Amino acid sequence: MEEFIDSIELLLPFKAEYVSVARLTVSAIAHRMGFDIETIEDIKVALSEVCTKLVKIGSKTASKYRIIFNIYKDVLNIVFDCEDKSLMCIFNDEMDELAVQIINTFMDTAELCTHENNYILSMSKSIGEKVDNATET
Numbered sequence: 001m002e003e004f005i006d007s008i009e010l011l012l013p014f015k016a017e018y019v020s021v022a023r024l025t026v027s028a029i030a031h032r033m034g035f036d037i038e039t040i041e042d043i044k045v046a047l048s049e050v051c052t053k054l055v056k057i058g059s060k061t062a063s064k065y066r067i068i069f070n071i072y073k074d075v076l077n078i079v080f081d082c083e084d085k086s087l088m089c090i091f092n093d094e095m096d097e098l099a100v101q102i103i104n105t106f107m108d109t110a111e112l113c114t115h116e117n118n119y120i121l122s123m124s125k126s127i128g129e130k131v132d133n134a135t136e137t
Contacts, residue, residue, distance in 0.1 A: 004070070022067055075126040
């Protein structure tokens, strides 16, 4: 198990104009962890795909969603969550295939449907070699 360092939470409204805040935040975190520029850009693109989808579908009961950046020694884990627990399996139709491919390509692991967990989606990126293939659960 990786050594846990820190956790940072970002609470954003379901509005497109705040996706850039999430991108800037993950960029700063990944840079501080030691990821190279290309990998930081990949992480930002994957994060943008999830944020954009969340903004698009929104919520009938919640006004905000949460992004939790779990920082380990050599791994950045990003968890998306919301008080509205009906937001599960957000990438669930043919229109989402490109977004799913992007996330699976740019991240080492991706839990896209987390029925057994209490969050919307989780994805991780390791510094250095790719440790696992991305998974679509």
